[in-house]
Amino acid sequence: MILSIIFVTMTVQGVRERKKGATRARIADVAARLAVEHGIAATTVDEIAAEAEVGRATFFRYFDSKELAVAHGLSGAGAYVLAGVLREVDPRLGPADAVRAAYAELGRDFARHRAMFYEQAMLSRSSPAMFAWTLHLYVDWETAIADAVAPRFADLRDGDPRPRMLGAMTMAAARLAWGEWLDDGGTGDLPALTQKYLATLDLRLPDDR
Amino acid sequence: MILSIIFVTMTVQGVRERKKGATRARIADVAARLAVEHGIAATTVDEIAAEAEVGRATFFRYFDSKELAVAHGLSGAGAYVLAGVLREVDPRLGPADAVRAAYAELGRDFARHRAMFYEQAMLSRSSPAMFAWTLHLYVDWETAIADAVAPRFADLRDGDPRPRMLGAMTMAAARLAWGEWLDDGGTGDLPALTQKYLATLDLRLPDDR
DNA sequence: AGAAAAGTGATACTAAGTATCATCTTCGTC
DNA sequence: GACGAAGATGATACTTAGTATCACTTTTCT
Structure with missing residues (x-):
């Protein structure tokens, strides 16, 4: 109990921030992988979102465009x-x-x-x-x-x-x-x-x- | 007759090239004007194309995106x-x-x-x-x-x-x-x-x- | 003059990007 | 630990950017 309180206190960024970072990274990675495998044109946002296990709306909350997600995944x-x-x-x-x-x-x-x-x-x-x-x-x-x-x-x-x-x-x-x-x-x-x-x-x- | 032949011969760029340049400039100008007047989001490609008196398909033959057309019109x-x-x-x-x-x-x-x-x-x-x-x-x-x-x-x-x-x-x-x-x-x-x-x-x- | 080459526009289609809202998760406070 | 606020998510529905095709017209070249 006390330990978990200490842990939470020590945590530099809260759960929310950590999750967001992980989600963002996951989306970017998937986007880059699919784009490399099939080309950017043949890769749809729906595919990326599905593979990254997020909703389509969430994808666009993290990246302003498909291309930007791919770029981030490649070399972000x-x-x-x-x-x-x-x-x-x-x-x-x-x-x-x-x-x-x-x-x-x-x-x-x-x-x-x-x-x-x-x-x-x-x-x-x-x-x-x-x-x-x-x-x-x-x-x-x-x-x-x-x-x-x-x-x-x-x-x-x-x-x-x-x-x-x-x-x-x-x-x-x-x-x-x-x-x-x-x-x-x-x-x-x-x-x-x-x-x-x-x-x-x-x-x-x-x-x- | 002879004069027109001379004229055609003297023309540095053919009719086709000249027309293309004019069309491109017209599209870019209209795009920039509409974007300045109403904002880029409220300006559609259809409006730009209509105002520039070209078909929608033609618009995309000249510019890869709405944004690029506007950018060209602004400062091309x-x-x-x-x-x-x-x-x-x-x-x-x-x-x-x-x-x-x-x-x-x-x-x-x-x-x-x-x-x-x-x-x-x-x-x-x-x-x-x-x-x-x-x-x-x-x-x-x-x-x-x-x-x-x-x-x-x-x-x-x-x-x-x-x-x-x-x-x-x-x-x-x-x-x-x-x-x-x-x-x-x-x-x-x-x-x-x-x-x-x-x-x-x-x-x-x-x-x- | 006529064939070839290039440009145009109409139509139809796919998918990107936006907006809204109900639901769920995290955070701060008591 | 409970609760209300704030923020994140996903489903849905919608608009419009961007692509593909094809019949048609204009320009060029011989």
């Missing part, structure tokens, strides 16, 4: 993985170098996940709507990256544009590299391509000029 | 305006400086178009779908900017990532500035905000490092 966790890595790379590195280092870190086991990357890229291009919603998701990534990298700006001030810009540039590099990689048939070295785009990236203080 | 020409200005600013300016100069140029008659900018920004945020498709359009802008600015890279080589990155960074700056401006109620100085974001932007050669 990616932003947090990257943000996590970003926080852990050598603290002496500046913001832009930290991003490059984080991507280098992620690129290490690229070979193992090559097929997955290819599938995701193909899917994100499979329709204009899917592409649009993928871009929508990228904006979330941008903010996650910005938050993760902000502490590395030594002289950060209020409303500083640099973290957000660095996030945007990072995602642009990832997106462009991914596109070029796909155009080449997905046979090339995606991490190297990403570094190529990232290498063009630099930031300077507004008043350094 | 913007990319070409910017690209045009970009080509005309002082040829001695480097790529990044040219972008800043072009935006400064565009900012000069901002005051006159403030209300329009505000409407467009509000509309692009009015629904997640609209936002997603706006981002989709921005990718077109990116390539237009990249093409316009590419000649300014003195040592451009094949597959150089810098023009595309500069295009992406420019659009990111515009998008972020626009968002911040809107969050502040659209009362601030949008051109100045844009310059703030653009100021963080720099490019260096991959092998300068």
